[in-house]
Amino acid sequence: xxxxxxEFAFFLPIVFLIYWAIGYAHINGNTKLRLQNAxxxxxxxxxYGWWDWRFLLLIAFTSFCSWGSGLLIGKSVSSVQSVDGHxxxxxxxxxxxxxxxxxxxxxxxxxxxxxxxxxxxPSLEGRSGGVISLILPVxxxxxxxxxxSYSIDVYRQKIEPTKDIIAFFAFIAFFPQLVAGPIERATNxxxxxxxxxxFSYDQATDGMRQILWGLFKKIVVADNCATYVDQVWATYDTxxxxxxxxxxxxxxxxxxxxxxxxxxxxxxxxxxxxIKLMRNFNNPYFSRDIAEFWRRWHISLTTWFxxxxxxxxxxxxxxxxxxxxxxxxxxxxIIIRNTFVIFLLSGFWHGANWTFIAWGAYHALLFLxxxxxxxxxxxxxxxxxxxDASGSERLRLLPTWRxxxxxxxxxxxxxxxxxxxxxxxxxxxFHYLEGMCDASIFTIPWxxxxxxxxxxxxxxxxxxxxxxxSRNNEHALQNIECHKILNNTFVRxxxxxxxxxxxxxxxxxxxxxxxxxx
Amino acid sequence: xxxxxTNSLLCFCIFMCIWxxxxxxxxxxxxxxxxxxxxxxxxGNSSIKTLLIGxxxxxxxxxxxxxxxxxxxxxxxxxxxxxxxxKLAEQLLPTMPNLKYVLFPLGYAMPYxxxxxxxxxxxxxENIYQYGKNMHVMxxxxxxxxxxxxxxxxxxxxxxxxxxxxQDKLGYYKLEGQSEECATDQNVDSNIYEGEVAQLCxxxxxxxxxxxxxxxxxxxxxxxxxxxxxxxxxxxxxxxQGIKNLYDLVDSVRTYYPIEYYNYLDDPEFRADSxxxxxxHLNSIGADKFAIRLKNDLGL
Numbered sequence: 001x002x003x004x005x006x007e008f009a010f011f012l013p014i015v016f017l018i019y020w021a022i023g024y025a026h027i028n029g030n031t032k033l034r035l036q037n038a039x040x041x042x043x044x045x046x047x048y049g050w051w052d053w054r055f056l057l058l059i060a061f062t063s064f065c066s067w068g069s070g071l072l073i074g075k076s077v078s079s080v081q082s083v084d085g086h087x088x089x090x091x092x093x094x095x096x097x098x099x100x101x102x103x104x105x106x107x108x109x110x111x112x113x114x115x116x117x118x119x120x121x122p123s124l125e126g127r128s129g130g131v132i133s134l135i136l137p138v139x140x141x142x143x144x145x146x147x148x149s150y151s152i153d154v155y156r157q158k159i160e161p162t163k164d165i166i167a168f169f170a171f172i173a174f175f176p177q178l179v180a181g182p183i184e185r186a187t188n189x190x191x192x193x194x195x196x197x198x199f200s201y202d203q204a205t206d207g208m209r210q211i212l213w214g215l216f217k218k219i220v221v222a223d224n225c226a227t228y229v230d231q232v233w234a235t236y237d238t239x240x241x242x243x244x245x246x247x248x249x250x251x252x253x254x255x256x257x258x259x260x261x262x263x264x265x266x267x268x269x270x271x272x273x274x275i276k277l278m279r280n281f282n283n284p285y286f287s288r289d290i291a292e293f294w295r296r297w298h299i300s301l302t303t304w305f306x307x308x309x310x311x312x313x314x315x316x317x318x319x320x321x322x323x324x325x326x327x328x329x330x331x332x333x334i335i336i337r338n339t340f341v342i343f344l345l346s347g348f349w350h351g352a353n354w355t356f357i358a359w360g361a362y363h364a365l366l367f368l369x370x371x372x373x374x375x376x377x378x379x380x381x382x383x384x385x386x387x388d389a390s391g392s393e394r395l396r397l398l399p400t401w402r403x404x405x406x407x408x409x410x411x412x413x414x415x416x417x418x419x420x421x422x423x424x425x426x427x428x429x430f431h432y433l434e435g436m437c438d439a440s441i442f443t444i445p446w447x448x449x450x451x452x453x454x455x456x457x458x459x460x461x462x463x464x465x466x467x468x469x470s471r472n473n474e475h476a477l478q479n480i481e482c483h484k485i486l487n488n489t490f491v492r493x494x495x496x497x498x499x500x501x502x503x504x505x506x507x508x509x510x511x512x513x514x515x516x517x518x
Numbered sequence: 519x520x521x522x523x524t525n526s527l528l529c530f531c532i533f534m535c536i537w538x539x540x541x542x543x544x545x546x547x548x549x550x551x552x553x554x555x556x557x558x559x560x561x562g563n564s565s566i567k568t569l570l571i572g573x574x575x576x577x578x579x580x581x582x583x584x585x586x587x588x589x590x591x592x593x594x595x596x597x598x599x600x601x602x603x604x605k606l607a608e609q610l611l612p613t614m615p616n617l618k619y620v621l622f623p624l625g626y627a628m629p630y631x632x633x634x635x636x637x638x639x640x641x642x643x644e645n646i647y648q649y650g651k652n653m654h655v656m657x658x659x660x661x662x663x664x665x666x667x668x669x670x671x672x673x674x675x676x677x678x679x680x681x682x683x684x685q686d687k688l689g690y691y692k693l694e695g696q697s698e699e700c701a702t703d704q705n706v707d708s709n710i711y712e713g714e715v716a717q718l719c720x721x722x723x724x725x726x727x728x729x730x731x732x733x734x735x736x737x738x739x740x741x742x743x744x745x746x747x748x749x750x751x752x753x754x755x756x757x758x759q760g761i762k763n764l765y766d767l768v769d770s771v772r773t774y775y776p777i778e779y780y781n782y783l784d785d786p787e788f789r790a791d792s793x794x795x796x797x798x799h800l801n802s803i804g805a806d807k808f809a810i811r812l813k814n815d816l817g818l
Contacts, residue, residue, distance in 0.1 A: 020519060024519070199519050199522075201519075201521055201522050204522050205522065205525075208526070238696075489525065490528075493525055493528050493529045493532065494532055496529050497529045497530075497532035497533040497536060498532075498536060500529075500533050501533055501536045501537060501540065501670075504670055504675075505540070505670060505675040507673060509673070
């Protein structure tokens with residue numbers, strides 16, 4: 001079921017009403033909580049099974065194994081305060097990681113490796129067992145990582161293992177974020193399933209506003225961009241350089257509108273159920289350098305890799321063995337290795353394709369100079385901000401010239417990265433780049449027609465302007481009631497209805513969320 | 519919770535009101551487009567002597583300004599079914615006292631399309647809507663639900679409020695340069711005429727084609743069918759049987775009514791790719807060249 005489908009428009013209010021009907025029922029608090037969690041689980045499985053009910057078996061299996069391993073890890077860690085206990089805990093944690101990654105590998109990467117292997121050794125073709133016909137379960141990378149974070153956090157004793165199987169299953173399958181994140185940590189989401197939730201008007205209205213903004217980004221910006229981008233990519237060999245460049249820029253907005261739109265809808269929907277999910281995007285296209293971009297783009301995945309891969313590998317402050325003669329050089333090599341590892345893994349996480357790996361490597365190359373020079377945390381303040389006399393942060397209406405230039409440069413670097421990401425294969429990528437770096441880049445690009453490009457460019461401008469003005473907020477429409485004109489509830493309600501109508505009237509063709517394939 | 523549900527319901531009601539007003543406005547406000555403009559121009563027009571009808575092959579691929587006086591290009595891009603031509607001819611030809619020639623595009627792929635035997639596509643839905651609203655040709659296959667089917671649901675609301683306002687005075691829609699999707703998505707399926715459904719479509723096409731000839735004959739109008747030139751990438755996919763079907767169609771009409779037929783599909787004069795917008799449509803250069811050629815061949 002897609003968030004932007006008619007089915008979801010019926011599904012959500014029904015689930016919402018039943019969920020809170022249970023919440024307001026005159027029953028014992030614990031029973032109420034269990035019933036609510038059970039209902040969330042059923043609703044989530046209906047939502048997920050809408051694609052293909054067979055996927056449910058897989059997610060149930062993953063959930064059960066992770067839940068069981070959590071209990072075993074917890075038992076080993078707490079019952080025997082000895083080396084043996086830790087060894088056992090480590091064993092169960094590794095077993096769960098191997099199992100989950102094994103499933104992920106089989107569904108997502110097996111065919112890729114077989115094909116690459118056969119290409120490397122053509123004589124083996126036909127004898128290798130060959131590729132297998134498997135459908136990639138929607139959102140497998142997301143819920144697998146969520147399940148992994150649980151067992152690792154239990155092992156690290158950051159969270160107590162839960163015995164409540166229903167709550168755990170609901171945590172893994174919670175429908176707003178099941179198929180495309182944010183990849184939640186057990187430390188944040190699981191405790192919310194273990195305590196009673198109360199309806200909050202402010203939280204729910206904020207959630208609705210976030211859903212509205214997410215819908216705008218997805219179905220107006222991203223889907224309309226997709227119309228252009230898909231046509232250009234389908235016929236890239238006949239396009240002018242300027243058209244290819246415009247398609248690359250529009251894909252940059254498409255992927256942002258698509259994925260951050262999804263995240264907004266997911267976070268907003270969760271708020272309707274009294275659950276707070278982590279933020280996944282923080283205006284990444286206003287970043288002043290690549291390091292800042294990565295702190296603002298797909299935050300849940302970036303921090304996942306940081307916490308579970310990068311830091312365990314030593315991060316940017318690796319331990320230096322005593323026998324090392326040149327510690328500085330050693331440290332740099334470890335930093336380079338670690339940076340490449342997380343970026344390549346991040347690229348590979350997106351799919352079994354060399355283009356994703358190349359995309360990861362490209363970003364690693366952009367990131368390395370910053371981390372080696374110790375400038376990767378240079379921009380941690382809000383863009384376009386200054387400190388007033390009292391020392392508190394204030395926002396400027398516009399960025400400074402220097403910031404504008406930095407934002408533009410970072411944006412163009414990111415655009416280039418998205419070309420690599422969007423290319424279906426490496427040869428196509430090279431042809432696309434060849435076509436783009438042509439004298440025809442100085443011609444006027446193909447724009448379809450006025451009825452297409454005027455609304456699209458206006459929508460992109462509206463998105464950027466509103467996000468710029470509300471860059472200090474969690475989402476673009478947060479706290480809009482603070483504005484003078486909008487502090488009347490009726491005015492706001494009319495505005496929401498009108499916005500919803502305009503969003504639907506100017507929507508593009510129905511396109512699946514890009515990140516569903518990951 | 520009560521406040522939240524009340525406000526949500528209020529928002530929903532206001533949304534429904536806006537939706538209804540927009541749908542009503544879309545029906546009631548006159549927004550000129552190619553359909554309405556062409557229909558109004560042609561109806562009862564006594565100055566037109568030559569009328570080009572049909573689909574994009576004529577709307578885009580012939581420059582009427584180079585075909586002599588008193589010509590009008592009544593063809594509409596996106597017209598996917600001969601039914602509309604027949605019904606419009608029935609309605610309009612008797613109102614045009616000085617009409618001498620009707621030119622009809624007999625495309626290679628067109629005889630194999632019919633909503634009677636194939637699923638209703640978006641283009642056909644748009645045809646049903648536009649021909650119904652702006653040209654007063656109703657199609658009653660879905661009388662119970664079609665006209666109430668919302669523009670918002672069909673995702674064409676923005677199209678209705680965003681029309682090109684300037685219409686060419688001879689109905690010509692020029693295609694400049696080469697299409698970005700040239701030689702790919704406009705290509706014809708080589709085996710388009712095969713199968714039971716294709717045969718049903720072809721038979722239906724034949725019936726309508728005969729009706730069109732009959733209407734012209736009854737109104738003393740010379741009926742001329744023309745197959746427009748296509749690019750090499752298109753011709754590569756055509757098959758002798760498909761071409762033969764075109765001639766058979768013309769022959770089947772000839773047993774009842776007079777008809778002239780000119781086939782330029784692979785004419786040597788139109789082989790250069792520079793003449794094409796995409797593989798089945800001439801661009802403005804090609805349209806100029808084709809108009810002059812057609813004028814000479816037909817003796818207009």
